[in-house]
Amino acid sequence: MRRKTYVSTQVFGKAGLFRKLRPVLSSLDMELTERCNNNCIHCCINLPSHDALARKRELSTEAVKKILREAVSLGCLSVRFTGGEPLLRGDFQELYLFARKLGLRVLVFTNATLITPGLVALWCRVPPLGDIEVTVYGMKKSSYEAVTRVPGSYEAAWRGIHLLLKNKIHFVVKGAFLPQNKDEMGAFEAWAAANVPQLDGPPAYSLYFDLRCRRDDAAKNRLIKSLRPSPEEGLRVLVRQKDKYVKGMQAFCSKFMRPSGEKLFSCGAGCGGCVDAYGVFQPCMMLRHPDCVYDLKKGNLRDALEGFFPKLRETKAANPEFLRRCARCFLKGLCEQCPAKAWMEYGTLDTPVAYLCGAAHEQARFLGLIGKKEKAWTVNDWQGRIDAFVKKGR
Amino acid sequence: MESQVFLNKVYAPSGDVVAREVAGEFIIVPIASGVGDMEDEIFSLNETGKSIWDKLSPAKSLKDVARELSVEFEGPLAKIEKDCVGLVQELLKRKIVIEKGKK
Ligand code: SF4
Numbered sequence: 001m002r003r004k005t006y007v008s009t010q011v012f013g014k015a016g017l018f019r020k021l022r023p024v025l026s027s028l029d030m031e032l033t034e035r036c037n038n039n040c041i042h043c044c045i046n047l048p049s050h051d052a053l054a055r056k057r058e059l060s061t062e063a064v065k066k067i068l069r070e071a072v073s074l075g076c077l078s079v080r081f082t083g084g085e086p087l088l089r090g091d092f093q094e095l096y097l098f099a100r101k102l103g104l105r106v107l108v109f110t111n112a113t114l115i116t117p118g119l120v121a122l123w124c125r126v127p128p129l130g131d132i133e134v135t136v137y138g139m140k141k142s143s144y145e146a147v148t149r150v151p152g153s154y155e156a157a158w159r160g161i162h163l164l165l166k167n168k169i170h171f172v173v174k175g176a177f178l179p180q181n182k183d184e185m186g187a188f189e190a191w192a193a194a195n196v197p198q199l200d201g202p203p204a205y206s207l208y209f210d211l212r213c214r215r216d217d218a219a220k221n222r223l224i225k226s227l228r229p230s231p232e233e234g235l236r237v238l239v240r241q242k243d244k245y246v247k248g249m250q251a252f253c254s255k256f257m258r259p260s261g262e263k264l265f266s267c268g269a270g271c272g273g274c275v276d277a278y279g280v281f282q283p284c285m286m287l288r289h290p291d292c293v294y295d296l297k298k299g300n301l302r303d304a305l306e307g308f309f310p311k312l313r314e315t316k317a318a319n320p321e322f323l324r325r326c327a328r329c330f331l332k333g334l335c336e337q338c339p340a341k342a343w344m345e346y347g348t349l350d351t352p353v354a355y356l357c358g359a360a361h362e363q364a365r366f367l368g369l370i371g372k373k374e375k376a377w378t379v380n381d382w383q384g385r386i387d388a389f390v391k392k393g394r
Numbered sequence: 395m396e397s398q399v400f401l402n403k404v405y406a407p408s409g410d411v412v413a414r415e416v417a418g419e420f421i422i423v424p425i426a427s428g429v430g431d432m433e434d435e436i437f438s439l440n441e442t443g444k445s446i447w448d449k450l451s452p453a454k455s456l457k458d459v460a461r462e463l464s465v466e467f468e469g470p471l472a473k474i475e476k477d478c479v480g481l482v483q484e485l486l487k488r489k490i491v492i493e494k495g496k497k
Protein backbone atom coordinates (compact mmCIF):
# COMPACT_ATOMS: atom_id res chain seq x y z
CA MET A 1 0.00 0.00 0.00
CA ARG A 2 1.29 3.49 -0.85
CA ARG A 3 2.00 5.59 2.18
CA LYS A 4 0.02 8.74 2.58
CA THR A 5 2.06 11.95 2.20
CA TYR A 6 1.08 15.27 3.63
CA VAL A 7 3.93 17.42 2.34
CA SER A 8 4.94 17.94 -1.25
CA THR A 9 8.15 19.51 -2.34
CA GLN A 10 8.42 22.09 -5.10
CA VAL A 11 11.39 23.80 -6.60
CA PHE A 12 11.15 27.57 -6.53
CA GLY A 13 10.69 29.13 -9.91
CA LYS A 14 9.49 25.92 -11.61
CA ALA A 15 5.95 25.79 -12.96
CA GLY A 16 3.18 23.88 -11.25
CA LEU A 17 2.91 25.55 -7.87
CA PHE A 18 -0.46 27.14 -8.47
CA ARG A 19 -3.22 24.67 -9.15
CA LYS A 20 -6.07 26.99 -8.29
CA LEU A 21 -5.50 30.70 -8.89
CA ARG A 22 -2.58 32.83 -9.89
CA PRO A 23 -1.45 35.52 -7.48
CA VAL A 24 -1.93 39.17 -8.45
CA LEU A 25 1.86 39.49 -8.49
CA SER A 26 4.21 36.53 -8.66
CA SER A 27 7.58 38.26 -8.91
CA LEU A 28 8.91 41.77 -8.60
CA ASP A 29 12.06 43.56 -9.69
CA MET A 30 13.42 46.26 -7.42
CA GLU A 31 16.13 48.54 -8.67
CA LEU A 32 17.63 49.61 -5.36
CA THR A 33 19.83 52.31 -6.84
CA GLU A 34 20.90 53.64 -10.22
CA ARG A 35 24.34 54.36 -8.82
CA CYS A 36 27.24 52.03 -9.48
CA ASN A 37 30.86 51.79 -8.39
CA ASN A 38 31.78 50.75 -11.94
CA ASN A 39 31.41 52.97 -14.97
CA CYS A 40 30.97 50.44 -17.76
CA ILE A 41 31.31 51.73 -21.28
CA HIS A 42 28.10 50.03 -22.43
CA CYS A 43 25.91 50.65 -19.38
CA CYS A 44 22.38 51.93 -19.96
CA ILE A 45 21.62 53.02 -16.41
CA ASN A 46 24.58 53.81 -14.15
CA LEU A 47 25.09 57.03 -12.25
CA PRO A 48 28.31 57.66 -10.32
CA SER A 49 28.41 56.00 -6.89
CA HIS A 50 28.97 59.38 -5.23
CA ASP A 51 25.99 61.07 -6.93
CA ALA A 52 24.53 62.77 -3.86
CA LEU A 53 21.34 63.89 -5.57
CA ALA A 54 20.52 60.41 -6.81
CA ARG A 55 21.26 59.00 -3.39
CA LYS A 56 19.00 61.51 -1.70
CA ARG A 57 16.11 60.68 -4.02
CA GLU A 58 16.40 56.91 -3.47
CA LEU A 59 13.70 55.09 -1.52
CA SER A 60 14.39 54.90 2.21
CA THR A 61 14.82 51.54 3.90
CA GLU A 62 11.30 51.80 5.31
CA ALA A 63 9.82 52.68 1.92
CA VAL A 64 11.44 49.61 0.31
CA LYS A 65 10.14 47.43 3.14
CA LYS A 66 6.62 48.80 2.70
CA ILE A 67 6.68 47.88 -0.99
CA LEU A 68 8.00 44.38 -0.19
CA ARG A 69 5.25 43.90 2.38
CA GLU A 70 2.60 44.85 -0.13
CA ALA A 71 4.17 42.60 -2.76
CA VAL A 72 3.95 39.66 -0.36
CA SER A 73 0.33 40.46 0.47
CA LEU A 74 -0.37 40.18 -3.28
CA GLY A 75 1.18 36.72 -3.41
CA CYS A 76 4.65 37.63 -4.62
CA LEU A 77 7.14 34.78 -4.27
CA SER A 78 10.38 36.29 -5.65
CA VAL A 79 12.05 39.64 -5.64
CA ARG A 80 15.05 40.51 -7.76
CA PHE A 81 17.30 43.23 -6.38
CA THR A 82 19.09 45.02 -9.16
CA GLY A 83 20.63 48.40 -9.94
CA GLY A 84 23.02 50.11 -10.73
CA GLU A 85 24.86 48.07 -8.19
CA PRO A 86 22.43 47.03 -5.44
CA LEU A 87 25.23 46.20 -2.98
CA LEU A 88 26.16 49.90 -2.92
CA ARG A 89 23.26 50.53 -0.58
CA GLY A 90 24.35 50.50 3.06
CA ASP A 91 21.08 48.80 4.03
CA PHE A 92 21.37 45.98 1.48
CA GLN A 93 21.80 43.25 4.11
CA GLU A 94 18.87 44.56 6.13
CA LEU A 95 16.63 44.62 3.06
CA TYR A 96 17.79 41.18 2.00
CA LEU A 97 17.03 39.67 5.38
CA PHE A 98 13.71 41.46 5.56
CA ALA A 99 12.68 40.07 2.19
CA ARG A 100 13.73 36.55 3.09
CA LYS A 101 11.89 36.68 6.41
CA LEU A 102 8.74 37.63 4.54
CA GLY A 103 9.13 34.30 2.73
CA LEU A 104 10.45 35.75 -0.52
CA ARG A 105 13.07 34.16 -2.69
CA VAL A 106 15.69 36.79 -3.48
CA LEU A 107 17.65 37.09 -6.72
CA VAL A 108 20.48 39.57 -6.96
CA PHE A 109 22.16 41.12 -10.01
CA THR A 110 25.63 42.30 -9.06
CA ASN A 111 29.10 43.04 -10.41
CA ALA A 112 30.49 41.16 -7.36
CA THR A 113 32.98 43.87 -6.44
CA LEU A 114 31.26 44.66 -3.14
CA ILE A 115 30.74 41.10 -1.92
CA THR A 116 32.27 40.85 1.55
CA PRO A 117 32.90 37.93 3.93
CA GLY A 118 30.05 39.32 6.06
CA LEU A 119 27.58 39.24 3.19
CA VAL A 120 28.66 35.74 2.21
CA ALA A 121 28.19 34.60 5.81
CA LEU A 122 24.65 35.96 5.68
CA TRP A 123 23.98 34.16 2.38
CA CYS A 124 25.27 30.92 3.96
CA ARG A 125 23.05 31.31 7.01
CA VAL A 126 20.02 32.54 5.08
CA PRO A 127 20.34 31.33 1.49
CA PRO A 128 18.68 33.47 -1.18
CA LEU A 129 16.82 30.42 -2.68
CA GLY A 130 17.57 32.03 -6.03
CA ASP A 131 20.76 32.67 -7.89
CA ILE A 132 23.13 35.51 -7.41
CA GLU A 133 23.83 36.66 -10.96
CA VAL A 134 27.29 38.08 -11.56
CA THR A 135 28.30 39.83 -14.77
CA VAL A 136 31.94 39.23 -15.66
CA TYR A 137 33.42 41.93 -17.90
CA GLY A 138 36.72 40.27 -18.71
CA MET A 139 39.09 37.50 -17.77
CA LYS A 140 42.12 39.82 -17.68
CA LYS A 141 42.69 42.99 -15.75
CA SER A 142 43.30 44.94 -18.96
CA SER A 143 40.04 43.89 -20.63
CA TYR A 144 37.94 44.01 -17.46
CA GLU A 145 38.98 47.51 -16.57
CA ALA A 146 38.80 48.71 -20.17
CA VAL A 147 35.07 47.97 -19.77
CA THR A 148 34.45 49.12 -16.19
CA ARG A 149 36.84 52.09 -16.33
CA VAL A 150 37.59 51.70 -12.61
CA PRO A 151 41.11 50.75 -11.52
CA GLY A 152 41.05 47.89 -9.04
CA SER A 153 37.58 46.67 -10.10
CA TYR A 154 39.05 43.50 -11.63
CA GLU A 155 40.64 42.39 -8.37
CA ALA A 156 37.54 43.39 -6.39
CA ALA A 157 35.21 41.41 -8.67
CA TRP A 158 37.33 38.26 -8.63
CA ARG A 159 37.72 38.54 -4.86
CA GLY A 160 33.91 38.57 -4.65
CA ILE A 161 33.55 35.64 -7.06
CA HIS A 162 36.09 33.59 -5.11
CA LEU A 163 34.21 34.27 -1.88
CA LEU A 164 31.07 32.89 -3.51
CA LEU A 165 32.95 29.84 -4.75
CA LYS A 166 34.72 29.15 -1.49
CA ASN A 167 31.48 29.31 0.47
CA LYS A 168 29.50 27.32 -2.09
CA ILE A 169 26.93 30.08 -2.61
CA HIS A 170 24.72 29.36 -5.63
CA PHE A 171 25.51 31.84 -8.37
CA VAL A 172 25.59 32.11 -12.13
CA VAL A 173 27.75 34.26 -14.36
CA LYS A 174 26.96 36.10 -17.55
CA GLY A 175 29.06 38.11 -19.94
CA ALA A 176 28.79 41.25 -22.02
CA PHE A 177 30.01 40.82 -25.61
CA LEU A 178 32.25 43.82 -26.14
CA PRO A 179 35.22 44.59 -28.41
CA GLN A 180 37.37 44.79 -25.27
CA ASN A 181 36.72 41.20 -24.17
CA LYS A 182 35.41 39.28 -27.16
CA ASP A 183 38.66 37.37 -27.64
CA GLU A 184 38.25 35.92 -24.14
CA MET A 185 34.92 34.15 -24.67
CA GLY A 186 36.60 30.74 -24.86
CA ALA A 187 38.56 31.33 -21.65
CA PHE A 188 35.45 32.68 -19.88
CA GLU A 189 33.31 29.75 -20.92
CA ALA A 190 35.94 27.18 -19.99
CA TRP A 191 36.34 28.79 -16.57
CA ALA A 192 32.55 28.92 -16.07
CA ALA A 193 32.12 25.27 -17.08
CA ALA A 194 34.78 24.18 -14.62
CA ASN A 195 33.74 26.39 -11.71
CA VAL A 196 30.06 27.30 -11.76
CA PRO A 197 27.96 24.15 -11.29
CA GLN A 198 24.67 26.09 -11.36
CA LEU A 199 25.14 26.89 -15.05
CA ASP A 200 23.51 24.33 -17.32
CA GLY A 201 25.33 25.50 -20.44
CA PRO A 202 27.61 28.32 -21.53
CA PRO A 203 26.93 31.67 -19.86
CA ALA A 204 24.50 34.10 -21.46
CA TYR A 205 25.80 37.36 -22.93
CA SER A 206 24.40 40.84 -23.27
CA LEU A 207 24.75 41.32 -26.98
CA TYR A 208 22.50 43.92 -28.60
CA PHE A 209 23.17 46.69 -26.10
CA ASP A 210 20.44 49.06 -25.00
CA LEU A 211 20.87 52.80 -25.15
CA ARG A 212 20.49 54.86 -21.97
CA CYS A 213 17.12 53.97 -20.56
CA ARG A 214 16.58 57.44 -19.09
CA ARG A 215 17.55 59.04 -22.41
CA ASP A 216 19.93 61.17 -20.38
CA ASP A 217 23.26 61.11 -22.20
CA ALA A 218 23.67 61.58 -25.96
CA ALA A 219 27.46 61.14 -25.84
CA LYS A 220 27.12 57.84 -23.95
CA ASN A 221 24.55 56.71 -26.50
CA ARG A 222 27.05 57.34 -29.29
CA LEU A 223 29.59 55.26 -27.40
CA ILE A 224 27.10 52.40 -26.84
CA LYS A 225 26.18 52.42 -30.55
CA SER A 226 29.85 52.13 -31.47
CA LEU A 227 30.18 49.04 -29.25
CA ARG A 228 27.21 47.16 -30.61
CA PRO A 229 27.96 44.12 -32.76
CA SER A 230 26.75 44.31 -36.34
CA PRO A 231 23.83 41.96 -37.14
CA GLU A 232 26.33 39.60 -38.82
CA GLU A 233 28.64 39.57 -35.81
CA GLY A 234 25.70 39.13 -33.43
CA LEU A 235 24.59 36.12 -35.45
CA ARG A 236 28.10 34.63 -35.31
CA VAL A 237 27.95 34.80 -31.52
CA LEU A 238 24.52 33.21 -31.36
CA VAL A 239 25.38 30.31 -33.66
CA ARG A 240 28.67 29.31 -32.07
CA GLN A 241 26.76 26.28 -30.81
CA LYS A 242 24.76 25.91 -33.96
CA ASP A 243 22.72 22.79 -33.16
CA LYS A 244 21.68 24.04 -29.77
CA TYR A 245 20.77 27.43 -31.19
CA VAL A 246 18.68 25.98 -34.03
CA LYS A 247 16.89 23.54 -31.70
CA GLY A 248 16.15 26.33 -29.24
CA MET A 249 14.80 28.53 -32.04
CA GLN A 250 12.59 25.72 -33.32
CA ALA A 251 10.97 25.37 -29.92
CA PHE A 252 10.74 29.13 -29.55
CA CYS A 253 9.32 29.86 -33.01
CA SER A 254 6.45 27.42 -32.72
CA LYS A 255 5.38 28.95 -29.42
CA PHE A 256 6.08 32.64 -29.64
CA MET A 257 6.51 33.92 -33.19
CA ARG A 258 3.57 35.57 -34.88
CA PRO A 259 2.52 39.06 -35.96
CA SER A 260 1.27 41.07 -33.01
CA GLY A 261 -1.14 43.32 -34.90
CA GLU A 262 -1.57 46.88 -33.74
CA LYS A 263 -1.31 46.03 -30.04
CA LEU A 264 1.74 47.66 -28.57
CA PHE A 265 2.38 45.15 -25.81
CA SER A 266 2.71 41.54 -26.86
CA CYS A 267 5.02 40.73 -23.93
CA GLY A 268 4.41 40.33 -20.19
CA ALA A 269 5.04 44.00 -19.34
CA GLY A 270 2.70 45.15 -16.62
CA CYS A 271 1.78 41.65 -15.43
CA GLY A 272 4.58 42.16 -12.94
CA GLY A 273 6.98 45.04 -13.03
CA CYS A 274 10.01 46.84 -11.70
CA VAL A 275 10.11 49.45 -8.96
CA ASP A 276 12.82 51.96 -9.76
CA ALA A 277 15.18 53.44 -7.19
CA TYR A 278 12.77 56.30 -6.48
CA GLY A 279 9.52 54.39 -6.03
CA VAL A 280 8.19 54.58 -9.57
CA PHE A 281 6.62 51.31 -10.73
CA GLN A 282 7.52 50.45 -14.32
CA PRO A 283 5.76 47.73 -16.33
CA CYS A 284 9.18 46.15 -16.92
CA MET A 285 12.80 46.76 -16.07
CA MET A 286 13.45 48.94 -19.10
CA LEU A 287 10.29 50.89 -19.86
CA ARG A 288 10.53 54.34 -18.29
CA HIS A 289 8.39 56.38 -20.68
CA PRO A 290 6.58 58.85 -18.40
CA ASP A 291 3.16 57.77 -19.73
CA CYS A 292 3.83 54.13 -18.84
CA VAL A 293 4.92 54.36 -15.22
CA TYR A 294 3.05 54.58 -11.93
CA ASP A 295 4.20 56.57 -8.91
CA LEU A 296 3.94 54.38 -5.82
CA LYS A 297 4.18 57.42 -3.59
CA LYS A 298 0.70 58.34 -4.79
CA GLY A 299 -0.74 54.82 -4.90
CA ASN A 300 0.10 51.16 -4.46
CA LEU A 301 1.16 48.03 -6.32
CA ARG A 302 -2.34 46.59 -6.43
CA ASP A 303 -3.79 49.68 -8.06
CA ALA A 304 -1.01 49.67 -10.65
CA LEU A 305 -1.39 45.95 -11.39
CA GLU A 306 -5.17 45.88 -11.49
CA GLY A 307 -5.95 49.32 -12.84
CA PHE A 308 -3.14 51.23 -14.49
CA PHE A 309 -1.12 48.51 -16.26
CA PRO A 310 -4.05 46.56 -17.74
CA LYS A 311 -5.26 49.79 -19.38
CA LEU A 312 -1.74 50.52 -20.60
CA ARG A 313 -1.50 47.03 -22.09
CA GLU A 314 -4.48 47.81 -24.31
CA THR A 315 -2.59 50.67 -26.00
CA LYS A 316 -2.49 50.45 -29.77
CA ALA A 317 0.35 51.59 -31.98
CA ALA A 318 -0.22 54.72 -34.06
CA ASN A 319 3.05 55.07 -35.94
CA PRO A 320 2.28 54.30 -39.64
CA GLU A 321 5.70 52.67 -40.06
CA PHE A 322 4.98 50.32 -37.13
CA LEU A 323 1.56 49.49 -38.57
CA ARG A 324 3.03 48.84 -42.01
CA ARG A 325 5.88 46.69 -40.71
CA CYS A 326 5.90 45.44 -37.10
CA ALA A 327 2.14 44.90 -36.86
CA ARG A 328 2.38 42.45 -39.77
CA CYS A 329 5.80 40.98 -39.09
CA PHE A 330 6.04 37.39 -37.89
CA LEU A 331 9.53 37.91 -36.49
CA LYS A 332 7.94 39.64 -33.51
CA GLY A 333 9.23 37.52 -30.68
CA LEU A 334 12.54 36.77 -32.35
CA CYS A 335 13.02 40.50 -32.78
CA GLU A 336 13.56 42.45 -29.57
CA GLN A 337 11.43 45.35 -30.81
CA CYS A 338 9.16 46.52 -28.00
CA PRO A 339 7.89 49.78 -26.49
CA ALA A 340 10.86 49.96 -24.09
CA LYS A 341 13.40 49.63 -26.88
CA ALA A 342 11.57 52.19 -29.02
CA TRP A 343 11.57 54.55 -26.03
CA MET A 344 15.30 54.17 -25.46
CA GLU A 345 16.18 54.58 -29.14
CA TYR A 346 13.74 57.24 -30.29
CA GLY A 347 11.74 58.52 -27.31
CA THR A 348 8.51 57.01 -28.68
CA LEU A 349 6.72 53.75 -27.95
CA ASP A 350 6.09 52.55 -31.45
CA THR A 351 8.98 53.34 -33.76
CA PRO A 352 10.55 50.22 -35.31
CA VAL A 353 14.12 50.00 -34.01
CA ALA A 354 16.34 49.79 -37.09
CA TYR A 355 19.22 48.06 -35.31
CA LEU A 356 17.01 45.32 -33.83
CA CYS A 357 15.17 44.94 -37.13
CA GLY A 358 18.48 44.26 -38.86
CA ALA A 359 19.55 41.76 -36.19
CA ALA A 360 16.23 39.88 -36.37
CA HIS A 361 16.31 39.70 -40.17
CA GLU A 362 19.88 38.39 -40.10
CA GLN A 363 18.83 35.57 -37.76
CA ALA A 364 15.68 34.81 -39.75
CA ARG A 365 17.72 34.53 -42.97
CA PHE A 366 20.15 32.15 -41.29
CA LEU A 367 17.28 29.99 -40.04
CA GLY A 368 15.72 29.88 -43.51
CA LEU A 369 12.57 31.70 -42.38
CA ILE A 370 12.96 34.40 -45.03
CA GLY A 371 14.78 34.73 -48.33
CA LYS A 372 17.95 36.71 -48.93
CA LYS A 373 16.33 40.01 -49.84
CA GLU A 374 12.93 39.38 -48.27
CA LYS A 375 11.38 41.57 -45.59
CA ALA A 376 9.56 39.58 -42.95
CA TRP A 377 6.50 41.83 -42.91
CA THR A 378 5.79 41.02 -46.56
CA VAL A 379 5.47 37.28 -45.86
CA ASN A 380 1.81 36.31 -45.89
CA ASP A 381 2.19 32.58 -45.33
CA TRP A 382 4.27 33.06 -42.21
CA GLN A 383 2.69 30.07 -40.46
CA GLY A 384 3.83 27.85 -43.35
CA ARG A 385 7.38 29.18 -42.97
CA ILE A 386 7.41 28.45 -39.25
CA ASP A 387 5.91 24.97 -39.73
CA ALA A 388 8.53 24.09 -42.37
CA PHE A 389 11.35 25.32 -40.12
CA VAL A 390 10.07 23.40 -37.10
CA LYS A 391 9.53 20.24 -39.20
CA LYS A 392 13.18 20.32 -40.33
CA GLY A 393 14.26 19.51 -36.79
CA ARG A 394 12.06 16.44 -36.37
CA MET B 395 15.86 7.38 8.86
CA GLU B 396 12.29 7.89 10.09
CA SER B 397 11.96 10.51 12.85
CA GLN B 398 10.35 9.22 16.05
CA VAL B 399 7.16 11.13 16.83
CA PHE B 400 5.16 10.74 20.04
CA LEU B 401 1.72 12.01 20.80
CA ASN B 402 2.67 13.21 24.28
CA LYS B 403 5.37 15.50 22.89
CA VAL B 404 5.07 19.08 21.74
CA TYR B 405 5.95 20.01 18.17
CA ALA B 406 5.95 23.57 16.90
CA PRO B 407 6.84 25.32 13.64
CA SER B 408 10.55 26.09 13.45
CA GLY B 409 11.59 29.74 13.45
CA ASP B 410 13.62 28.91 10.36
CA VAL B 411 10.58 28.75 8.08
CA VAL B 412 7.73 31.06 7.05
CA ALA B 413 4.30 29.72 6.23
CA ARG B 414 2.33 31.59 3.59
CA GLU B 415 -1.00 31.23 1.88
CA VAL B 416 -0.62 32.25 -1.75
CA ALA B 417 -3.47 32.08 -4.25
CA GLY B 418 -5.16 29.21 -2.43
CA GLU B 419 -1.95 27.22 -1.89
CA PHE B 420 -0.43 26.78 1.55
CA ILE B 421 3.34 26.91 1.27
CA ILE B 422 6.25 26.77 3.65
CA VAL B 423 9.36 28.71 2.68
CA PRO B 424 12.70 27.97 4.36
CA ILE B 425 14.51 30.97 5.78
CA ALA B 426 17.68 29.55 7.31
CA SER B 427 19.88 26.92 5.70
CA GLY B 428 19.42 23.29 6.67
CA VAL B 429 15.66 23.07 6.05
CA GLY B 430 14.75 20.40 3.46
CA ASP B 431 17.19 18.57 1.23
CA MET B 432 17.93 21.08 -1.50
CA GLU B 433 18.53 24.78 -1.33
CA ASP B 434 15.75 26.02 -3.57
CA GLU B 435 12.93 23.86 -2.25
CA ILE B 436 9.63 25.06 -0.89
CA PHE B 437 6.93 22.85 0.57
CA SER B 438 3.20 22.70 0.27
CA LEU B 439 0.79 20.88 2.57
CA ASN B 440 -2.38 19.07 1.62
CA GLU B 441 -5.70 19.99 3.27
CA THR B 442 -5.21 17.58 6.16
CA GLY B 443 -1.66 18.76 6.70
CA LYS B 444 -2.76 22.39 6.67
CA SER B 445 -5.48 21.78 9.30
CA ILE B 446 -2.95 20.09 11.58
CA TRP B 447 -0.29 22.76 10.96
CA ASP B 448 -2.70 25.51 12.01
CA LYS B 449 -3.06 23.88 15.41
CA LEU B 450 0.62 23.15 16.12
CA SER B 451 1.82 25.33 18.97
CA PRO B 452 4.51 25.32 21.66
CA ALA B 453 1.64 25.20 24.18
CA LYS B 454 0.04 21.95 22.99
CA SER B 455 1.05 18.30 22.81
CA LEU B 456 0.34 16.46 19.57
CA LYS B 457 -2.37 14.56 21.42
CA ASP B 458 -4.06 17.88 22.30
CA VAL B 459 -3.87 18.88 18.66
CA ALA B 460 -5.47 15.61 17.55
CA ARG B 461 -8.18 15.92 20.18
CA GLU B 462 -9.07 19.45 19.10
CA LEU B 463 -9.25 18.38 15.46
CA SER B 464 -11.38 15.37 16.27
CA VAL B 465 -13.91 17.63 18.00
CA GLU B 466 -13.77 20.28 15.28
CA PHE B 467 -14.16 17.86 12.36
CA GLU B 468 -16.16 15.24 14.28
CA GLY B 469 -13.73 12.56 13.10
CA PRO B 470 -12.38 9.41 14.74
CA LEU B 471 -9.55 10.29 17.14
CA ALA B 472 -7.39 7.29 16.24
CA LYS B 473 -7.32 8.23 12.55
CA ILE B 474 -6.61 11.87 13.28
CA GLU B 475 -3.79 10.92 15.64
CA LYS B 476 -2.30 8.83 12.85
CA ASP B 477 -2.48 11.81 10.48
CA CYS B 478 -0.85 14.08 13.09
CA VAL B 479 2.03 11.65 13.59
CA GLY B 480 2.42 11.16 9.83
CA LEU B 481 2.58 14.88 9.12
CA VAL B 482 4.94 15.69 11.98
CA GLN B 483 7.21 12.85 10.89
CA GLU B 484 7.51 14.40 7.45
CA LEU B 485 8.03 17.89 8.82
CA LEU B 486 10.51 16.83 11.48
CA LYS B 487 12.83 15.10 9.04
CA ARG B 488 12.93 18.31 6.98
CA LYS B 489 13.42 20.46 10.12
CA ILE B 490 10.23 22.39 9.41
CA VAL B 491 8.97 21.68 12.93
CA ILE B 492 10.97 21.21 16.08
CA GLU B 493 10.30 19.08 19.12
CA LYS B 494 9.76 21.16 22.23
CA GLY B 495 10.27 18.31 24.74
CA LYS B 496 7.90 16.25 26.91
CA LYS B 497 4.87 17.90 28.34
S1 SF4 C 1 28.58 47.07 -13.29
FE1 SF4 C 1 26.55 46.94 -14.23
S2 SF4 C 1 25.38 48.69 -13.43
FE2 SF4 C 1 27.57 49.05 -13.00
S3 SF4 C 1 28.25 50.31 -14.67
FE3 SF4 C 1 28.70 48.16 -15.18
S4 SF4 C 1 26.91 47.48 -16.37
FE4 SF4 C 1 26.33 49.37 -15.30
Ligand code: SF4
Pocket residue numbers: 325326327329330331332335336337352353356357358360361376377
Ligand atom coordinates in the same frame (compact mmCIF):
# COMPACT_ATOMS: atom_id res chain seq x y z
S1 SF4 D 1 11.93 42.58 -37.43
FE1 SF4 D 1 11.62 44.76 -37.97
S2 SF4 D 1 9.56 44.85 -38.79
FE2 SF4 D 1 9.75 42.91 -37.69
S3 SF4 D 1 9.01 43.35 -35.63
FE3 SF4 D 1 11.22 43.67 -35.62
S4 SF4 D 1 11.49 45.87 -36.01
FE4 SF4 D 1 9.40 45.33 -36.61
